[in-house]
Every structure is written in C-alpha cells, then in structure tokens.
Amino acid sequence: MIYKDFKGLKLSNLGFGCMRFARDPETGEVDQELVNAMFKAAIEGGVNYFDTSYAYLDGKSEGAMAEGLKPYPRESYFLADKFPGHSIPGPVDNEALFNISLQRSGTDYFDFYLLHNVTEWSVKIYESDEYHIIPDMLRMKEQGKIRHFGFSFHGGCELLEDFLTRHEGMFEFVQIQCNYLDWSLQKAKEKYDIITKHGLKVWVMEPCRGGKLARLPEAAHEKLQELRPGSSDASFAFRFLQGLPEIGMVLSGMNALDQVTDNLKTFESRLPLGEEELKVLYAIAEDMKRGVPCTGCRYCCPGCPMELDIPYLLEVYNSYKVEMNASMSMRLDGLPDEKKPASCIQCGQCSHACPQGIDVPAALAELDKLYNEGPKWSVQAKSRHEQVRRDLNMKG
Ligand code: SF4
Numbered sequence: 001m002i003y004k005d006f007k008g009l010k011l012s013n014l015g016f017g018c019m020r021f022a023r024d025p026e027t028g029e030v031d032q033e034l035v036n037a038m039f040k041a042a043i044e045g046g047v048n049y050f051d052t053s054y055a056y057l058d059g060k061s062e063g064a065m066a067e068g069l070k071p072y073p074r075e076s077y078f079l080a081d082k083f084p085g086h087s088i089p090g091p092v093d094n095e096a097l098f099n100i101s102l103q104r105s106g107t108d109y110f111d112f113y114l115l116h117n118v119t120e121w122s123v124k125i126y127e128s129d130e131y132h133i134i135p136d137m138l139r140m141k142e143q144g145k146i147r148h149f150g151f152s153f154h155g156g157c158e159l160l161e162d163f164l165t166r167h168e169g170m171f172e173f174v175q176i177q178c179n180y181l182d183w184s185l186q187k188a189k190e191k192y193d194i195i196t197k198h199g200l201k202v203w204v205m206e207p208c209r210g211g212k213l214a215r216l217p218e219a220a221h222e223k224l225q226e227l228r229p230g231s232s233d234a235s236f237a238f239r240f241l242q243g244l245p246e247i248g249m250v251l252s253g254m255n256a257l258d259q260v261t262d263n264l265k266t267f268e269s270r271l272p273l274g275e276e277e278l279k280v281l282y283a284i285a286e287d288m289k290r291g292v293p294c295t296g297c298r299y300c301c302p303g304c305p306m307e308l309d310i311p312y313l314l315e316v317y318n319s320y321k322v323e324m325n326a327s328m329s330m331r332l333d334g335l336p337d338e339k340k341p342a343s344c345i346q347c348g349q350c351s352h353a354c355p356q357g358i359d360v361p362a363a364l365a366e367l368d369k370l371y372n373e374g375p376k377w378s379v380q381a382k383s384r385h386e387q388v389r390r391d392l393n394m395k396g
C-alpha cells in the first residue's frame with residue numbers, strides 16, 4: 001500500500017468511501033455481510049481511512065461503516081465524516097447533529113471532519129451567522145472531537161479561491177471531484193492549483209466518476225488494453241492521480257469485493273502514467289465530453305448586457321451534458337435569478353466575441369431547459385430535511 005504523510009499521520013493513499021454500499025432495493029438495508037468482507041480485505045491490504053457522511057445512503061452509511069469496523073481497534077484506522085449543512089431544513093442544533101454522527105459511527109471523535117458539499121448555494125448556509133455552523137464545528141475541534149477540519153467542494157474556481165481566502169488557516173484539506181475527465185471538464189486542475197497554492201492537501205472523491213471511468217466504452221477500453229494488457233480501466237484512473245504529488249487521499253466508493261482487490265493491486269506501489277498513457281487518457285476524456293469548447297478566456301464577458309458569468313454557465317452546461325444530477329442544479333440554484341441562464345436575452349454579443357465560435361445563446365437556452373427538466377436539488381433536499389427533522393425530533 002502507498003502511504004502518505006499528513007501532519008505526522010500515516011494515511012493509506014487509498015481510502016474507503018462508504019457512499020455506495022450495496023443495498024436491498026426494496027428495504028434499502030445495506031448488505032452488511034458484503035461490507036464486512038470488503039472492509040476485511042481492504043484492511044488486510046493496508047487501507048486505514050474510511051469516509052462517510054451523515055447523509056450517505058439516507059443515513060445508513062455511518063452505522064454500516066461502524067458495524068464493519070467493529071472487529072478492529074479504533075486507533076488502527078482513521079474516520080472521516082461530514083456535516084450536512086447542505087441538507088438541513090433551517091438553523092438546527094449543530095452539536096446535536098454532530099453527536100448523532102458520532103453515535104452512529106460508534107466513536108467519540110472523528111480524525112477528519114468536513115463541511116459537506118460547499119457550493120455557491122450551500123456556502124450561504126455554511127457562512128451564515130444564524131446557522132452558526134463553522135463556529136460550532138471549531139468548538140468541536142477545540143474539544144478534541146474533530147482532529148482535522150476540511151470541506152468537500154462542488155462549486156466553481158472563483159468560490160473556491162474566495163472561500164479559502166476568507167477562511168485562511170482554518171481548513172487543513174479540501175476534498176474535490178478529481179479524475180482525468182474532470183481535470184478539464186470541471187476544472188479540477190485549476191482547483192488543485194488553488195488548493196495547493198493555499199498550502200493545503202487535496203483529497204479526491206469520484207476518482208472514477210461514479211464508475212464511469214471504471215467501465216469505459218468498448219473502443220476506449222481496447223485502447224487501454226493495448227497500452228497495458230490485463231489492467232482494469234479503473235487502474236488507469238487511479239494511476240492518473242498517482243502522478244499528482246499534492247493528493248493526500250483518494251477515496252473510492254467500493255461496493256464489490258473484486259473492486260477492492262483490483263484497487264489494492266493498483267495502490268500496492270506508485271506507478272504514475274507515462275506520457276503516452278496520459279495522451280491516450282486525455283483523448284478518451286475528450287471523446288466523453290459533450291457540450292461546447294469554452295476555454296474560459298472571458299472575452300465574451302465585458303459585452304454581455306446582462307453581466308452573466310458566461311464561462312461559469314458553460315462549465316455547468318458541459319457537466320450537465322455529460323451527466324445530469326441534482327448536485328449540478330445546486331450550482332445554478334446558488335445564483336441570483338438575474339445571473340441564471342434564463343436571464344440571457346439572446347442578443348448574440350458573446351458569440352461575436354468568442355474566439356472558439358461558440359453559439360453561447362443556444363447553449364444557455366439549452367442549459368435553462370436542462371436545469372428546469374433535470375433532477376432538482378430542491379426536491380432531493382426535502383427528503384433530507386425530513387431525515388434531519390426526524391433525527392433531531394424537530395416539528396414542522
Ligand atoms: S446572448 Fe446572452 S449571454 Fe450572450 S451577451 Fe447576450 S445576454 Fe449575454
């Protein structure tokens with residue numbers, strides 16, 4: 001196993017993400033036997049980091065993780081959990097919610113604790129005086145219940161830079177979606193640079209983009225087989241990350257024993273991709289992308305009468321074209337109405353200014369449609385609010 005030093009701790013570079021455990025489709029119960037078997041294999045293979053959240057698997061992840069870790073001494077592994085600021089119905093008793101996570105996770109401290117899913121929308125909650133989340137979590141840290149404090153992030157580069165600057169010195173690591181497709185698609189490269197510029201380590205989630213990069217289309221799979229016969233598609237995705245020195249942790253949401261075995265093999269020793277392999281991988285990523293070739297040059301911005309952040313909207317558009325999900329809708333939910341794609345008056349100024357010849361008005365009209373028709377964070381949030389209300393015995 002590759003280990004990385006983090007403030008004197010020896011962390012396995014492969015961490016176990018506990019958000020995708022197999023569940024009974026009828027009852028929603030986690031297949032605990034499988035979790036136990038996967039944990040045994042992972043721990044025997046050197047994994048010592050387990051990452052969950054209050055919200056994963058409708059609140060069932062923490063308990064299943066705790067059950068799977070029962071046979072092992074608490075000091076033999078590191079636990080990471082997250083505060084669900086993006087899922088609460090209003091200001092709540094933050095400490096009580098934190099304590100529920102501790103209790104479900106079978107522990108009295110978290111080695112790593114994160115603000116969950118900071119975006120343009122949720123940042124208003126996380127920084128609100130009324131919600132009082134950050135000061136409460138810092139108090140948990142002072143009391144030793146949080147050893148290391150960080151946040152997971154799904155927003156844009158500008159917010160990341162601003163958030164880190166506003167809270168310089170507070171956070172110790174940042175968890176981002178990073179893989180060879182999102183390296184350009186979701187600007188993971190720029191985010192990696194921002195985080196490391198602030199002197200922090202990068203934690204990676206979605207290294208295989210929810211399994212997409214572990215099961216490539218046949219033609220792409222064949223290209224990789226020519227490079228390294230017998231290697232899994234997932235191993236290339238992980239080896240891409242092994243070439244990035246500031247990555248302290250790679251979380252894989254494993255849900256089958258063969259995935260655990262394959263990942264352990266990939267993390268036995270460091271084997272970053274060679275130049276030829278990188279070239280092939282980037283070409284595969286380009287093939288997977290849908291949408292428009294916006295480079296983020298911002299030439300279109302000064303002339304926009306509505307002062308829209310066009311490259312930001314196009315980045316969201318491109319991500320939607322690859323995969324529509326509720327968390328993407330949060331990035332638009334976070335914008336004031338006058339900055340949303342519906343505010344585009346279709347004047348066409350931007351297209352004239354664009355060196356890439358992008359038909360921006362058409363893309364924004366389509367983005368508006370996708371946003372309105374796709375999965376909505378506001379809908380998903382309602383059931384999450386119910387969960388928090390139940391757990392805290394809140395009324396209303
Ligand atoms: S077409 Fe839309 S995005 Fe482009 S300049 Fe006009 S208002 Fe702005």
Ligand code: SF4
Pocket residue numbers: 293294295296297298299300301310311314353354355356357358360
């Ligand atoms: S000018 Fe074109 S490439 Fe540049 S930011 Fe605007 S849309 Fe993107």
